[in-house]
Amino acid sequence: MKFHVNRDVLAEAVAWTARILPSRPTIPVLAGILLDATGEELTMSAFDYEVSARATIEAGVNEPGRALLPGRVLAEITKSLPDRPVEIVADGSEAVLTCGSTEFGLHTMPVEDFPALPQMPPKIGAVGGGVFASAVAQVAPSASRDDTLPMLTGIRMDIEGPNVTMAATDRYRIAARDFLWRPETGDFSAAAMVSARVMVDVARTLRAGEVSISLGDGVAGFESVGRRTTVRLLDEQFIDYRSRLTGDWAIRASVQTAPLVDAIRRVALVAERNTAVRLSFTQGQVLIQAGGGDIGRGAEVIDAELDGDDIQIAFQPQFLLDGLSGLESERVRIGMDSPTRPALITDDADDPSFRYLVMSLRLA
Missing domain, CATH: 3.10.150.10 (DNA Polymerase III, subunit A, domain 2)
Structure with a gap:
């Protein structure tokens, strides 16, 4: 050679x-x-x-x-x-x-x-690399890192014709992203569980141009600009995430995304390990608070629109930031029922493409 x-x-x-x-x-x-x-x-x-x-x-x-x-x-x-x-x-x-x-x-x-590489399964469709990378980045943080529960370490892909939903959960939050793609056949439908770690790697390295997706014989394949990756599929068993991400919320808040993310990051600097960031919503504003232990405390107020009763609710800071950082809109909508129930974070569209359900923490 x-x-x-x-x-x-x-x-x-x-x-x-x-x-x-x-x-x-x-x-x-x-x-x-x-x-x-x-x-x-x-x-x-x-x-x-x-x-x-x-x-x-x-x-x-x-x-x-x-x-x-x-x-x-x-x-x-x-x-x-x-x-x-x-x-x-x-x-x-x-x-x-x-x-x-x-x-x-x-x-x-x-x-x-050297072992023979698996054959690329049949191509089922294609999607823009930017859309693919964005969807993976939004849902992957919610996948579990616990390999003893393989079902939770993957990203679920549900395909119905031109519609694709990616979803992931670690039992403490659920993230789902809808997007359109170009299937090889208009009536194609399938469900697959792909390792979140592999999906993140694929999204990071194949985002240029268009990504071709292949599926079959327990293998998923991704190809773009002369590079291809195959991965064995995980067990298809997964939770009924759609039912958990729909419904009416008694309290709804609307906040500018960037100021909220910045405020949470600042006040979380004094949050001790495994302690909460508290959000107190009242008419016209939200008070973000953290700390109060041995390190100190932090607080910041930003503008917010509230539809419903005043509420104080607490979250694990990084879980909250993972959901907010996945948004691509200037404003975030937060649906809540009570301080002890999960909250739904979405973009500000009438039919949001990204939904993130996160458990609240009990207030001390």
Whole structure:
């Protein structure tokens, strides 16, 4: 195998592929990146039996072939190379990387031991990368980090024709985002649970252009601009989140989003671990308070519109900020029933596309 390639293009593609490499591989070859040079392309692949990554870039291929190289070392080397074209020649047990006057010799790993990557399932539709990334960023913070409950570590995707809903929950809050996409067939419907960690990674790295989504045989696939990721699906079992996000609220408040977020962040500086931020809504304003323990206390008042009775309600600060930070509107609507029941945070549209239900905390 022998090829030459642009240094920046190679470094970016290797870094993108290496991101899924396991820190403690069950077998040594899973720590490798497979390089496959053919025609006028170089394809880099990584796989840990759950998630696969494949990036294809243009390359001048003099001798087609394949080589399996230590992935993390290759990523460190390529990002540190001088701004010159890179040539890689693999023959036998060593691959020689040359860039200007810099040369590295890397021991190759047995290509025949590298597992076959899963095939990309059938394409079911496509969505703009910005819309996809925005939706994932809004719902992913609500997914659980507790791997003992796999159902709660994923993002649920419900697809009905041109409508998609992403949802996640960790039992303390539920986030859901609706958006439109372009299905391959107008009457297509499906439900899938995808690891939130993988979805965040996909959204961060595939947001340019359009994202093609594939689904089938227990695998989901995402592809954009020459890069594709596959991931095994989680169990489809999930809560009935839609019923929890609908209904009438006895008390409704409307507040400018940015000032509310800034105020919560400021007063939360004196909130001790696992203590609440209190919001006291009265006609025309909301008082945000935190602290009162060993550190000190903080308070700030901002304008608010209130429809209903005055109410004081408390939340875990970061949970509240996760919901507010997901909004893309200038004003936030907060629906409440009582200080002991969850509150619903939405944007200010008549039919909000983002909904976030968060549990309140008992006031001391």
